Amino acid sequence: MSHELPKAYDPSAIEEKWAKYWVEERLFDVPTPVAGAPEGIPFVQLLPPPNVTGRLHMGHMLNQTEMDVLTRWHRMRGHTALWVPGTDHAGIATQMMVERQLASEGGPTRQELGREAFTKRVWQWKQQYGGAITEQMRRLGASVDWSREYFTMDERLSRAVKEAFVRLYEQGLIYRGAYIVNWDPQIQTAVSDLEVVHEERAGKLYHIRYELADGSGSLVIATTRPETMLGDVAVAVNPGDKRYKSFIGKTLVLPLVGREIPVVADEWANPEFGTGAVKVTPAHDPNDFAIGLRHNLPQLSIMDERAQIKLPGSPYDALDRFAARERIVEDLRALGVLIDIKDHNHAIALSQRTGVVIEPRLSMQWFLAVNKTPSRGGDSIAAKAIAAVRDGHIQFTPDMYAKTYFEWMNNIHDWCISRQLWWGHRIPAWHCGACGKITVSRETPGACSGCGITDIKQETDVLDTWFSSGLLPFTAFGWEGNELTPDLAAFYPTQLLVTGFDILFFWVARMIMLGCHFMLDVPMPDGSTRTLADAVPFRDVYIHALVRDADRQKMSKTKGNVIDPIQIITQYGTDAVRFTLASQASPGTDIAFNDARTEGYRAFANKIWNAARFLNMQLERGTEAGYTVIHASPLAGAEPASAYETLATAAGLETRWIFARLNSVCNEVDSALQNYRFDEAASAVYRFFWGEFCDWYLELVKLRLDFTPPKDEQTAATLNALVTVFETALRLLSPFMPFLTEELWHALHAQLGVAAPAKSIALTRYPQAADFPADAESADAMTVLQELIVTVRGLRKEIGVPEKEATPVQVHGTTQVTGLISANADMLAKLARVSEVTVATEALRGNSARSTTSFDVAMVYERKIDVAAERERLQKDLAKYDKLLQAAERQLGNEAFIAKAPAHIVDGLKKQAAEMRALRDKAQGGLDELPPE
């Protein structure tokens, strides 16, 4: 039977197969617990739901790699590991996408189609294309529970959203009113503060003269937006501003318009800015709106939803706001009241979605009051959200994000949750045309709650997408009120949220606000009242960095530097890309994605692949020679450590050593992942597999495997150990490189002729340090031998011994060290081409000798000495050791140091000084022996 692996690793040949297998076999589904919570603390994560319109980008890939590594790691450690996937309906993005599609088809516009037909059309679009991103996720091997996949507009989630809205309304936390909001005139909807981005731009500050109605004088105002003067209802000056004292209470005539407006005194007017007199346009500026309220001024809207002037009869009617600006400036100039135009840089507000300039607009909207006490009492939403983090119920990593969070949460304003869109959760409120009463209800009401007439109309606005996604940590588990569903009992709070800082406020903060608010009302599994500590939506938040291009530039379509993960995956394999991201994922640092690095990790995958091939060959030879290897991967429990002990003793030093290394690398990986140090974990497994298992263990194993008859115990033990270590390494690597390890793990079992003990390596047990003897003695012994081998290799190279020629060496050191070396002369022979080792009684120095802190070694070889090079080397050594020695001696001579530093530091330094002195003397001795220049 042949189990030959192809010579080179080809990810495309294996990845799709396993991706499909994992999904079809439903390996990662976590059923709803029948009663109570699963044993232990389940590891539950919610995937930040990608937009249905989305295509996989590097940010997703990083996010999913991190989540998957953790999920697989926890699962293998025996925890219930639940990762819930889903997609977000993404109101604005999706509506725009479909509108664009309609336009490109030359079809009707959204408005022509009408609301019902249009939303139907969006659903069609969603059915057809909405799965693209989850398809790509499957390709990444994300070990999510697909049986729990949701869409934020699913019927069940829609019910939950309605429930949440109605509850907040009943608690007096949702209100409706006419306020200035950020208006996007392109898509013609309100957007929240967060959806506005500011950009510094060069603008103008226009100085305009307004005459007093009584003709007694005039005053000059300064504005960046002269077109809004059409809506002016006052001019404000600071009450303390002496220049304008006499104007207060008088009436001005608005140029071009002729309307009379008062001069009011308001603190907001800044005497330092402009002329100190500011025009007041309550319907088109948030500050002016506030002034208007203070002075009881009318609110005069002069623009429509497209940001065109709407003043029937006026010459400016129907002009776009920017065209109107030009016309008005011209007309003011003609009138002679345009006094000055100054350059003025200021930050203008742009819509994040469309990039158009935001128009502050007075309109009727729905708001969530975040700082208000609910009608039934208790803390405000923001107060709870602050307390949850402040009191440590939620932990941020990196923790500096907690500061950012507080900064925002402490200054939070009410949240405008209504959008004038058609795609989204329609607000469950009904307007009565007769009495004006609003009926907010879970079910479609038959009649107005005020006057009882049946002719009521549902609110046309929908909810901000983030409102529904903010509810996900509990709605994903079946929340529809105060009842504790089995899933909520088992899985809430989730353990960890992994996400990017770009949605810290949009999503993370909203989940905390809404989770803390709603879940406080849901009892604990034991029936007790829930406290904030258990109302939180997640215990940990891990904020990952941004993936940038190789030159640290932000990826953007306009720059054309977007790296398509699918393309990189096709080129290098998913495992290599995952490993690249994991190994770069150091908290708080952006990732400069350089595919040179990915190429390196593909080489790593290839290395693993070839180690498997080597193993296969040894097993084949072993089988032919009549050896049997029986190995079963641990599922729940480990082999008893004593079994490893016995195996290692029979196999030899290198096996004892590699077990000791496993002991230590298991610890490293576990503690790194515990702290979300994906980079450290990845580099630990990398160094172990390549630097230790391949570079040393596999080479040394070649010495031990003697398949010529008769059978011997050492070969048998080594063969077993080899399989054990390799299989363990596969499990260790599996969370990082799930495809490759799955393939090789199955191949190994096939080769061994035994059934794999599980359907997937992902369902086996993660290697634990305690499984392997720490064995410091073997570790130390190998360190000496490795150091010797490396030193000899270096010597050979320097001296110029031909590659293939074996040479004798002399060693000097303690009897323990020389004994160890002599006993392992075969290692030296194999790895450093040493033909013979003799022990010298005297210290070794001279041109062919090298010294380390544990031994001297000299090569017995006639050579032509490059005196100059040798002198240079020795002088360099001398200088180095001398410098270190002097530094050590200086410090040891410092009484304060001896008195204050801990003993182990002082002793260590003394030892170091002695070693440096010896090494320095040897270097000096070598120099003395060189022929003079």
Next chain:
RNA sequence: GGGCGGUUAGCUCAGUUGGUUAGAGCGCCUGCCUUACAAGCAGGAUGUCGGGGGUUCGAGUCCCUCACUGCCCACCA
């Protein structure tokens, strides 16, 4: 305007509570087709840890300051 980061080898980054010779990968140089792997093996070079000051027996690590740089937030017309 407010807040938060970063600056360590040519490049990308580690560096745990201050403690004994500051590390890794990639790249670079030299030599090897030693059959698991040339996507490899072996050897090698490379750092006044952004500048200055301070605390300390001891600073890449703590404090101050300056410079450069990035990000977030913000209703100054």
